[in-house]
Amino acid sequence: MDSLRKLYPWFALLGLAVGGLVLAGYYKDEFREWKRWQQEYAAQELNRATTPEQKEQARALPIEIKQIVLPELQRVDRCTTCHLAVEDSSYAGVKQPLAYHPNHARHPFEKFGCTICHQGQGRATEREAAHGRVAHWEHPMLAMKYIEASCAKCHAATDVPRSPLLARGRALFEEQGCIGCHKLGGFGGNLGPELDKVGAKRSPEWLAKHFKSPAELVPGSGMPPVKRSDADVAALTLFMLGQTGERLTEYYVSMKTIPGPDIGQRLFGQKGCIGCHSVGGKGGTVGPALDGVTQRRTTDWIVKHFRDPAAISPESVMPKFNFTESEIRSLASFLGSLTGADVLSFMKIPAQASPVERGRAVYLKYGCGGCHGTSGEGGVPNHNAKSNQQIPPLTAANDLADVFLESFITEGVPEIGKLDPNGPKPPIYMPGFGDKISEGELADLISYLRSLKP
């Protein structure tokens, strides 16, 4: 029977096809981009080698995937597979990917990896994929102009050296009164969405565009455009990008890593030390005044006292606060820097200030300026609102009785009168602050409102 013979060409053809495809698959798998860079690096090393031992070492460089495994950051960063010279300062100025990474002493690669700051796709070993510029990867590498945003992931307070843009963004966030409508870290209003994870969800382009014309990206949004310079918008964008909601373990939270007077000062305020102790004659009298305490006591005594007050002065009634060691160091260094005169200025609401000054601080704290303007001048557009389609200024507060002002602030104005009765609801309304604001704050705020002149 001859019929098989006519199938032989098919056999040859298909055999060759499978063989060829297996080879193609092998080629794709074996000749990866990163191997070329490792060979390039080895060549450079060999080139730079002067002694026979160095030459030997350069020749023995293995071709292998390099990775930094960071379980606490839930990351595996393989960036150093191509970026081989990040720790070698002799590679400063060399073309990427073989360039040196300056300023990494405080953030060693083996503990931080790369993507916690730069973003991108740490597990990838191909250029475009690793840099996150591929479909279905949500965090492309952060442009260098926004890189300070990453500091905010760990550094919650204004204590990051060399991050002026982040500090500016943070200040603008407060000034613009964003928390009047948005919650951040559990504090703020309900009119707009929470911002805790906004940095993980939105791209820099989106954020910047949204600040300038919110309604263009979110149809129906009542958020007023941020009328600031491009640089300020970029700083705000940068601050937002840092709000990723990533939960980092203790090691990475700045308070534990950089003890210093800034942190101590914040703790001093948070823990209410001034309730018992006084500085410069202001504060409580239960405990001793703290002026010059570092002259009276040694640092060692202070540290031990923070750990357990009763252990070192038996009659002390000061509670044991369970500070961490780095918090204790921060507090101690803050006490060393106490000068008395301006010690209370850092408190959220300065105790020695006039009611109007305190009221101004309350105004900023609750983000009133987000809608009513930084100084109560109003003017934020509110579509279809009876009040001239905008949020009214607060300069007329003086004409109203305390009870009215109080009820405005505590209960809000949930229904805003419509300009056109058949038109849509005005997007912005006055929320009630009654469940947040304390009585003293309320009184101060009213004093501030009464001080506003048209």
Added chain:
Amino acid sequence: MKSLKQIWLTFAGTRVGQSIFRVGLPESNLGRMQAMVSSFLLHLHPAKVHRHSLQFSYTLGLGLISLYLFLILCITGVALMFFYVPSPEHAYDNMKDLEFVVSAGMIARNMHRWSAHLMVLCVFLHMCRVFYTGGYKPPREFNWIVGVGLFVMTLVLSFTGYLLPWDQLAFWAITVGTNIAGYAPVVGKKIQFLLLGGNIVGESSLLRFYVLHVIVLPAAVVFMIAIHFWRVRKDGGLSRPGEPDVLVQQSETGPLSTSKTYGLMELARGTSPAVGLKPEDEVPVWPHLLFREILLFLATMAVVMFLSVFWNAPLEEFANPTHPPNPAKAPWYFLGLQELVAYSAFWGGVAVPALLLVALVALPYLDHQRVGIGVWFARERRVAVTIFTICVVAAVVLTAIGTYFRGPNWDWVWPWAASAVTPH
């Protein structure tokens, strides 16, 4: 070549070689047939096969291709299991590692993915082939039912595998797919809960789907394939025109006496499937069928490798239960049902699939006249052929609509219209 054969013959001639191969390398048709009978692997085949069964235009090789795809899936699947942890924490990262650091990891995943899609397609086409050539008619009714079972198993296998990468595609396809199951009256929600191990797709769903995908279903499929093949031979090989009417006759044997012992031949009833074959119609399986089988394997491999080298299996963003894609689509082979669900949850989710399944199972018992067997689209069967074709066309059209013509909110879109890209 000569020397290779020489080496083999020398080895086969040793004590060890003889103990393994028993008949050695056959030199004649008789020897080849002996080899077929004496070798475990080759014994799946008969020693001789009807010429008609070798015609590619008759079978299109679809059953065998399905088997090959299943074997490729088993092998690549086991390879992938070495690198996979069925937990939401790791599954997605495992996919990334397969792509970026595991040697041949991506190609193994690609082969697995494309073979799975192809297998769904080939098993379906195989079913169509058997229908159009009347292959389900007596005596092959039961094997048709086993085949329907294998088709359902193939769908479920593919569906359970769909979840494992734990990306957006997986998460939402399974959410939509299990929602369809939830539309069944009374038990629907219970079944959905049982499948998912909860009310939504989560950690326990992944574990359940994994166990089903790597152990329970493959074992069941292997078992059913064994029955399927066994029945092919017991029912007289592949269907062909001009088969004798009844291959197995129930002959009357009187009550067996207990006072004597019987040999096998005395107990076996009826005639064997070989009855009615004329010697000149048959050819030895070795080499005529075996060669074609190898050829078909090469062709299957070539297609799978081609797809795998040039197109990567998809992997979208990490699964996010709070961020559904619009539209969320089930795996493609369920999109016909999803399209129906868009009109009526009851009809699409319950009635139509249930009716189809019942109709497929009942088919060989309703349509049992032994006419038009072994011929494509036999004239005598035009009613059955027309009804089946309408169903197939409807399924294909609905699936195509669901796949290519449905956009956000399941609204009609033209596939060539550029979709609006929304930044996020």
